[in-house]
Amino acid sequence: MMKRNFIFIFLLILSCSHTLPPPPVNFSNKPVVIKEFFLGPGDELNVFVWRHPDLTLTTKVDPWGRIFYPLIGEIQLKKMTVLDLQKRIQKGLSKYLVNPQVTVSVKTYRNLKIMVLGEVKKPAVFPIDRPITITEAISLAGGFTLDAKQTSIIVIRGNNQNPTILRLNLKGALTKADFSQNIYLQPGDIVYIPPSIIANLERFFKRFESILRPFVDLSVGVLIWRRVEEW
Structure with a gap:
């Protein structure tokens, strides 16, 4: 009789649970999707200008996030990708050259670290030597646990005083090959995988x-x- 009473109570709770309102969410369900990796202090860059070996060089981003390039001078790289820098140099050289062909690549990335916490098998701080996506980061952490809520992955980005909170749904990336929210992580990002009540x-x-x-x-x-x- 006691076992039957327990089963009845358990079924009653489950049958009523869907009427409860969902908990409030203080961040957007539509994250800012950043598919490119921002350059930063310590990155070593190769700049190649076709037919102009005097303008082809290797340079390192200084602690203030700048490089100095011939004919152009100081270039501030804050929130600038490799493609952005390539366009910036090409535009600057256009004052002196006809249709300059510029290619920028990263020779060596700076010392990068990200943190993966929550419902993963091996939560930890991970050093990385190249830009990686959020699914790659979760793979480094051993993958999801059985209780991971794959539809609400949280990325905390920026300083503690004014962080940016991104909410990502990776279920589509893993089951439907929809990689629209499989963003590249930035240095210092904290990835948190919450538990799923379901x-x-x-x-x-x-x-x-x-x-x-x-x-x-x-x-x-x-x-x-x-x-x-x-x-």
């Missing part, structure tokens, strides 16, 4: 499957599962 309930349900099966038929089990999914 995942916890699913595991809890499976643990009690042997107890529930004698008391409920398949149709009731499907109904319970749908309601858990809706929560």
Whole structure:
């Protein structure tokens, strides 16, 4: 009798849970998707100008995020990608050359670190030697745990006083080859994978499957599962 009472209470909680309002969210569901990697202090760059070996050089971004280039002078690289810098140099050289052909590449990236926390198998701080995407970072951390909420991955970017909070849905990237939110991480980014209440309930349900099966038929089990999914 006690076991039957427990099952009844458990089913009642599950059947009512979908009526509860979702918890408030203080950040946008539409993150700023940054697909390029910003240059920064310590990056070593190769600049190649076709047919102009005197303008072809290797330079390093100084601690203030600047480089100095012949004929142009100081170039501030704040929030500038390789392509942005390439266009900036090409525009500057256009005053002296006809249709300059400029190619910029990164010879050596600076010492980069990111942090992956939450529902991953090996949460840690990871040094990286190149730009990586968020799915690559999660792979470095051993992948998701069973309780990971893949539809609400949080990226904390910037300083502690004024951080930028991004909310990403990676389920499509992993199941439907939709990589629109598989952004490149920036140095110092913190990736947090929250636990999924749905995942916890699913595991809890499976643990009690042997107890529930004698008391409920398949149709009731499907109904319970749908309601858990809706929560």
